[in-house]
Amino acid sequence: xxxxxxxxxxxxxxxxxxxxxxxxxxxxxxxxxxxxxxxxxxxxxxxxxxxxxxxxxxxxxxxxxxxxxxxxxxxxxxxxxxxxxxxxxxxxxxxxxxxxxxxxxxxxxxxxxxxxxxxxxxxxxxxxxxxxxxxxxxxxxxxxxxxxxxxxxxxxxxxxxxxxxxxxxxxxxxxxxxxxxxxxxxxxxxxxxxxxxxxxxxxxxxxxxxxxxxxxxxxxxxxxxxxxxxxxxxxxxxxxxxxxxxxxxxxxxxxxxxxxxxxxxxxxxxxxxxxxxxxxxxxxxxxxxxxxxxxxxxxxxxxxxxxxxxxxxxxxxxxxxxxxxxxxxxxxxxxxxxxxxxxxxxxxxxxxxxxxxxxxxxxxxxxxxxxxxxxxxxxxxxxxxxxxxxxxxxxxxxxxxxxxxxxxxxxxxx
Amino acid sequence: xxxxxxxxxxxxxxxxxxxxxxxxxxxxxxxxxxxxxxxxxxxxxxxxxxxxxxxxxxxxxxxxxxxxxxxxxxxxxxxxxxxxxxxxxxxxxxxxxxxxxxxxxxxxxxxxxxxxxxxxxxxxxxxxxxxxxxxxxxxxxxxxxxxxxxxxxxxxxxxxxxxxxxxxxxxxxxxxxxxxxxxxxxxxxxxxxxxxxxxxxxxxxxxxxxxxxxxxxxxxxxxxxxxxxxxxxxxxxxxxxxxxxxxxxxxxxxxxxxxxxxxxxxxxxxxxxxxxxxxxxxxxxxxxxxxxxxxxxxxxxxxxxxxxxxxxxxxxxxxxxxxxxxxxxxxxxxxxxxxxxxxxxxxxxxxxxxxxxxxxxxxxxxxxxxxxxxxxxxxxxxxxxxxxxxxxxxxxxxxxxxxxxxxxxxxxxxxxxxxxxxxxxxxxxxxxxxxxxxxxxxxxxxxxxxxxxxxxxxxxxxxxxxxxxxxxxxxxxxxxxxxxxxxxxxxxxxxxxxxxxxxxxxxxxxxxxxxxxxxxxxxxxxxxxxxxxxxxxxxxxxx
Numbered sequence: 001x002x003x004x005x006x007x008x009x010x011x012x013x014x015x016x017x018x019x020x021x022x023x024x025x026x027x028x029x030x031x032x033x034x035x036x037x038x039x040x041x042x043x044x045x046x047x048x049x050x051x052x053x054x055x056x057x058x059x060x061x062x063x064x065x066x067x068x069x070x071x072x073x074x075x076x077x078x079x080x081x082x083x084x085x086x087x088x089x090x091x092x093x094x095x096x097x098x099x100x101x102x103x104x105x106x107x108x109x110x111x112x113x114x115x116x117x118x119x120x121x122x123x124x125x126x127x128x129x130x131x132x133x134x135x136x137x138x139x140x141x142x143x144x145x146x147x148x149x150x151x152x153x154x155x156x157x158x159x160x161x162x163x164x165x166x167x168x169x170x171x172x173x174x175x176x177x178x179x180x181x182x183x184x185x186x187x188x189x190x191x192x193x194x195x196x197x198x199x200x201x202x203x204x205x206x207x208x209x210x211x212x213x214x215x216x217x218x219x220x221x222x223x224x225x226x227x228x229x230x231x232x233x234x235x236x237x238x239x240x241x242x243x244x245x246x247x248x249x250x251x252x253x254x255x256x257x258x259x260x261x262x263x264x265x266x267x268x269x270x271x272x273x274x275x276x277x278x279x280x281x282x283x284x285x286x287x288x289x290x291x292x293x294x295x296x297x298x299x300x301x302x303x304x305x306x307x308x309x310x311x312x313x314x315x316x317x318x319x320x321x322x323x324x325x326x327x328x329x330x331x332x333x334x335x336x337x338x339x340x341x342x343x344x345x346x347x348x349x350x351x352x353x354x355x356x357x358x359x360x361x362x363x364x365x366x367x368x369x370x371x372x373x374x375x376x377x378x379x380x381x382x383x384x385x386x387x388x389x390x391x392x393x394x395x396x397x398x399x400x401x402x403x404x405x406x407x408x409x410x411x412x413x414x
Numbered sequence: 415x416x417x418x419x420x421x422x423x424x425x426x427x428x429x430x431x432x433x434x435x436x437x438x439x440x441x442x443x444x445x446x447x448x449x450x451x452x453x454x455x456x457x458x459x460x461x462x463x464x465x466x467x468x469x470x471x472x473x474x475x476x477x478x479x480x481x482x483x484x485x486x487x488x489x490x491x492x493x494x495x496x497x498x499x500x501x502x503x504x505x506x507x508x509x510x511x512x513x514x515x516x517x518x519x520x521x522x523x524x525x526x527x528x529x530x531x532x533x534x535x536x537x538x539x540x541x542x543x544x545x546x547x548x549x550x551x552x553x554x555x556x557x558x559x560x561x562x563x564x565x566x567x568x569x570x571x572x573x574x575x576x577x578x579x580x581x582x583x584x585x586x587x588x589x590x591x592x593x594x595x596x597x598x599x600x601x602x603x604x605x606x607x608x609x610x611x612x613x614x615x616x617x618x619x620x621x622x623x624x625x626x627x628x629x630x631x632x633x634x635x636x637x638x639x640x641x642x643x644x645x646x647x648x649x650x651x652x653x654x655x656x657x658x659x660x661x662x663x664x665x666x667x668x669x670x671x672x673x674x675x676x677x678x679x680x681x682x683x684x685x686x687x688x689x690x691x692x693x694x695x696x697x698x699x700x701x702x703x704x705x706x707x708x709x710x711x712x713x714x715x716x717x718x719x720x721x722x723x724x725x726x727x728x729x730x731x732x733x734x735x736x737x738x739x740x741x742x743x744x745x746x747x748x749x750x751x752x753x754x755x756x757x758x759x760x761x762x763x764x765x766x767x768x769x770x771x772x773x774x775x776x777x778x779x780x781x782x783x784x785x786x787x788x789x790x791x792x793x794x795x796x797x798x799x800x801x802x803x804x805x806x807x808x809x810x811x812x813x814x815x816x817x818x819x820x821x822x823x824x825x826x827x828x829x830x831x832x833x834x835x836x837x838x839x840x841x842x843x844x845x846x847x848x849x850x851x852x853x854x855x856x857x858x859x860x861x862x863x864x865x866x867x868x869x870x871x872x873x874x875x876x877x878x879x880x881x882x883x884x885x886x887x888x889x890x891x892x893x894x895x896x897x898x899x900x901x902x903x904x905x906x907x908x909x910x911x912x913x914x915x916x917x918x919x920x921x922x923x924x925x926x927x928x929x930x931x932x933x934x935x936x937x938x939x940x941x942x943x944x945x946x947x948x949x950x951x952x953x954x955x956x957x
Contacts, residue, residue, distance in 0.1 A: 225661020228734035253878030
């Protein structure tokens with residue numbers, strides 16, 4: 001009777017495994033081989049230790065399964081009485097040790113190579129924020145922020161009715177290992193030249209994050225107050241995706257990384273364009289903006305930076321993220337509002353945006369917040385005012401800029 | 415076989431108890447029996463029921479996690495609550511299920527295995543249990559507070575954990591009390607094993623379960639105070655302006671990780687060593703053959719415990735350690751697989767040329783050996799540092815530690831329950847249902863955790879509420895497995911309740927091949943056992 005139960009169960013276990021084995025479309029199964037010398041060596045190590053584990057498993061489970069069928073009481077066997085053997089114990093201590101040493105040597109060799117940061121030809125400082133990356137090219141002065149492409153923001157809200165399959169992977173075959181772009185795109189890609197040893201310097205501004213690009217076999221924690229090193233040398237042009245790998249709060253699942261490796265000439269053009277764009281951003285701060293222009297730019301900035309916590313209608317999440325509609329900050333003193341957005345609130349999840357957003361974006365988003373979600377203050381905040389605050393110059397305070405704490409230049413590190 | 419002599423001896427004691435009608439020999443009537451009890455069997459029962467209840471609370475949290483991950487996109491819970499669930503699920507399962515269940519088994523079985531009348535410190539024993547329900551009430555109540563439950567992961571890494579609202583103080587308070595409970599329980603176990611062994615019960619005659627618990631208790635006593643120190647520093651950083659872990663104030667956020675894992679790595683052996691002891695009792699019984707290599711099992715356990723103190727930083731290979739540190743922790747971690755391998759080989763050698771039968775405890779024990787080994791082998795892969803840098807913080811790690819903890823530690827607890835339930839209740843459980851429970855659980859636990867290896871290697875990070883579309887298929891499969899596994903545990907409760915309420919009467923020996931003193935007393939075990947110490951001759955089989 002009871003052995004019927006076992007037989008039935010074994011059979012159904014096997015049936016359950018059939019669809020797994022038969023399906024070739026379940027692509028995402030193994031570590032990518034990657035596109036650097038190191039990533040290939042890591043992949044080789046991974047496969048080697050995997051096969052060793054398979055062999056050990058097959059041997060141990062093989063003996064067990066044979067024993068379970070051959071040495072059953074129901075077959076009338078009498079139990080043996082042996083219960084110790086020093087020789088056997090020594091054998092199965094020494095043999096695994098030999099296997100381990102055989103594995104440890106190549107592993108140590110690859111590790112030493114990974115930790116060799118010498119002779120790098122270019123350095124990029126990567127600073128992690130909740131929940132975006134800042135890339136600073138130490139050689140050319142190019143600097144920008146990179147975060148989840150804002151078009152994904154609506155789809156990732158609770159109860160969103162966006163069809164992920166149709167929106168983010170229109171023509172892909174289900175199970176294709178590329179798998180569409182949902183949560184994989186960023187607004188500003190990290191562009192690097194191929195054929196150069198690039199050194200990454202990792203740090204963080206708030207909590208610990210981890211910068212991980214599987215195809216490069218690099219993963220390094222970004223830790224506030226620390227600078228960690230990492231390097232990659234990509235031979236072939238291409239686009240490589242990555243993710244934050246260390247839990248960093250509510251937006252942890254939503255801070256992707258995109259690395260675009262391009263030929264050197266293309267990279268040089270890109271750098272020149274970036275430098276031009278950075279110059280025009282600072283010009284934007286000097287001109288006078290129209291109210292409506294600020295509101296419409298501000299709405300986009302809100303969606304990209306504020307919405308994931310304060311929600312689409314500015315209603316917030318009770319107990320976690322305060323509402324913006326009708327809030328004291330967004331309807332009261334504009335100085336307090338500017339301070340909150342620029343400097344964040346210590347000991348809470350409200351982070352500093354003074355470094356993340358340009359003068360124009362800050363002015364726009366604050367103007368938007370004061371004139372949306374039922375807030376009808378009618379205020380207009382000009383980018384030039386933000387710029388003057390940053391420079392510590394009080395050119396034309398709308399109310400009393402003097403009340404702002406003098407840390408609002410925020411160049412200091414807290 | 416002089417174990418028969420001991421049977422007689424104990425049975426005489428038992429009869430003697432009945433004739434000798436002193437009030438203090440039976441349990442106090444009513445609810446107060448459980449509140450004021452100092453009896454090791456009552457306290458063991460309390461621990462076991464407590465962990466069973468917590469198993470379903472922690473399991474419900476796991477189902478919230480899996481339900482959210484059934485499809486890409488956010489359908490059910492806010493990402494912040496999702497993070498609370500992953501954090502709380504771990505805290506409940508580790509501190510509320512596996513640890514108390516092992517302590518419960520230690521309470522029930524260690525005195526009976528070494529021929530002691532009770533634990534050495536019975537009042538401390540009562541206290542160490544009764545702290546736990548209060549500590550967990552505080553811990554779980556944070557989920558209902560305005561600032562929500564802890565959401566920074568059970569590893570409590572600063573600075574993230576310091577962003578938590580004021581419920582943080584409640585979490586730290588609860589952790590302190592859980593720690594006090596564990597340390598008191600451990601001191602009690604050490605005191606019992608050293609002082610209460612029956613005459614002739616030498617150390618090398620103790621069952622493996624007693625040995626593994628002795629070593630586990632030392633691990634707890636050594637590491638829980640370290641953890642308590644770390645969380646206290648978090649508390650002062652949060653409320654009293656210190657900067658132990660804040661770089662801005664001259665502190666070091668990585669130091670927390672070092673301190674945490676100096677506790678955390680021995681902790682994972684705390685969660686598995688008693689399981690080794692349980693399996694080392696069950697396999698010989700149903701193979702009808704003495705445990706192979708008892709001495710080497712003891713030494714292997716001690717080696718694992720020692721090594722567990724010098725491998726902690728293998729949880730931190732991506733934090734930017736110096737190369738020398740990475741090499742040291744890689745080699746020391748690989749070394750752990752040697753004594754662990756010895757244990758697995760010894761279990762297989764115990765089965766070899768035995769005369770096996772496959773009752774439910776044996777099924778769970780064999781399931782343990784096979785699936786724990788799967789988790790152990792992926793652990794060996796994780797030891798290879800260059801590869802670990804790819805595996806770290808992905809679902810591959812989630813698959814690894816769930817293989818060693820669910821079909822590992824949890825299976826050992828189920829095996830132990832089925833194995834000793836007839837001794838506890840005096841009734842046999844329903845064997846047919848027990849086997850069904852095993853097979854259904856085993857199918858679903860693999861459907862649940864095996865696909866996690868794949869998505870992890872393919873690049874899915876841990877602790878994310880939403881994921882890219884290429885992970886969708888395997889996540890859906892895993893969620894189906896989770897619900898199947900979760901709901902099939904209701905069978906476990908049904909089988910236990912049915913057994914407590916009645917059933918075929920169990921003999922004193924219960925299992926044909928059973929050895930050890932606990933099988934020499936009647937079933938159910940009388941309220942007091944071994945009031946007169948049994949005499950253990952050198953030839954008496956005690957393990």
